[in-house]
Amino acid sequence: MDFTVGASGLSQGHGRNEIFSGLQLQIGVGVFGLLGPNGAGKTTLLRTLATVTPPRAGSIEILGKPIESEKDARAARRHIGFLPQDFGYYPSFSVYDFVHYSAWLREVPSKHSREETLRVIRQVGLEGRMKSRMKSLSGGMLRRAGIASALVGSPRLVLLDEPTVGLDPAQRLEFRDLIRSLENVTVILSTHLVEDVAAICNEVIVMSSGSFVFRGTPGRLSSLAPNGGIGDTPMEQGYMSILESHPAGTR
Numbered sequence: 001m002d003f004t005v006g007a008s009g010l011s012q013g014h015g016r017n018e019i020f021s022g023l024q025l026q027i028g029v030g031v032f033g034l035l036g037p038n039g040a041g042k043t044t045l046l047r048t049l050a051t052v053t054p055p056r057a058g059s060i061e062i063l064g065k066p067i068e069s070e071k072d073a074r075a076a077r078r079h080i081g082f083l084p085q086d087f088g089y090y091p092s093f094s095v096y097d098f099v100h101y102s103a104w105l106r107e108v109p110s111k112h113s114r115e116e117t118l119r120v121i122r123q124v125g126l127e128g129r130m131k132s133r134m135k136s137l138s139g140g141m142l143r144r145a146g147i148a149s150a151l152v153g154s155p156r157l158v159l160l161d162e163p164t165v166g167l168d169p170a171q172r173l174e175f176r177d178l179i180r181s182l183e184n185v186t187v188i189l190s191t192h193l194v195e196d197v198a199a200i201c202n203e204v205i206v207m208s209s210g211s212f213v214f215r216g217t218p219g220r221l222s223s224l225a226p227n228g229g230i231g232d233t234p235m236e237q238g239y240m241s242i243l244e245s246h247p248a249g250t251r
């Protein structure tokens with residue numbers, strides 16, 4: 001097995017609305033950026049890979065094990081850190097309680113869970129707010145608490161849905177350092193921020209109308225529009241040129 005997460009013939013939808021169908025994917029260790037316009041299907045894909053929503057058709061394999069039942073999904077979730085766009089929390093929980101609860105959900109052995117909770121809270125720079133109630137945090141702090149909850153227990157697969165929304169510029173740089181410091185982990189982060197992808201991702205996948213329309217390095221994406229075009233940086237120009245050649249709804 002040389003990939004952390006794989007999908008074959010993956011299809012997903014809501015009611016009659018098909019979001020994607022027949023997706024093929026194999027992702028190994030590294031940081032992967034998932035770019036795409038609103039409604040492309042990024043969140044739906046991350047939720048499906050996180051085993052939160054069972055696929056409508058097709059198969060998923062995580063760390064070499066096919067996910068064929070709720071039991072398989074539960075076992076896989078011990079190795080998956082997932083930060084949804086709008087993650088839920090009990091407002092009166094402290095930051096420590098919130099992250100500690102995630103450690104419990106990920107079945108971190110109780111004798112290590114305190115130390116592990118403290119480790120990730122420090123990693124995201126929230127040690128000074130450990131006892132603060134979740135409802136008292138700013139948007140950026142809340143997001144950092146969410147990132148801590150996704151990282152607790154050192155999961156092998158980390159799925160982050162727009163993790164830098166609400167972070168100020170300094171916090172975004174810290175987030176990048178944090179992601180760069182992770183070793184032997186597969187991180188898939190969905191974002192609209194091309195510069196975050198350029199800074200930290202080994203590979204980029206561009207999704208449009210439920211299809212993968214590009215997969216390659218940030219450098220290759222940046223080289224796709226040699227004559228410029230819409231966008232301020234080569235990577236934005238490459239990204240926009242891909243979207244222009246795959247207009248929404250042409251799947």
Ligand SMILES: Nc1ncnc2c1ncn2[C@@H]1O[C@H](COP(=O)(O)OP(=O)(O)OP(=O)(O)O)[C@@H](O)[C@H]1O
Pocket residue numbers: 014017019036037038039040041042043044045
């Ligand atoms: N609960 C739902 N019921 C019906 N349709 C949904 C539901 N959730 C998402 N969709 C639809 O699925 C499609 C894909 O949505 P998704 O949230 O996965 O896209 P996205 O790429 O993450 O978008 P964004 O960048 O805006 O977060 C959209 O057309 C959306 O309207």
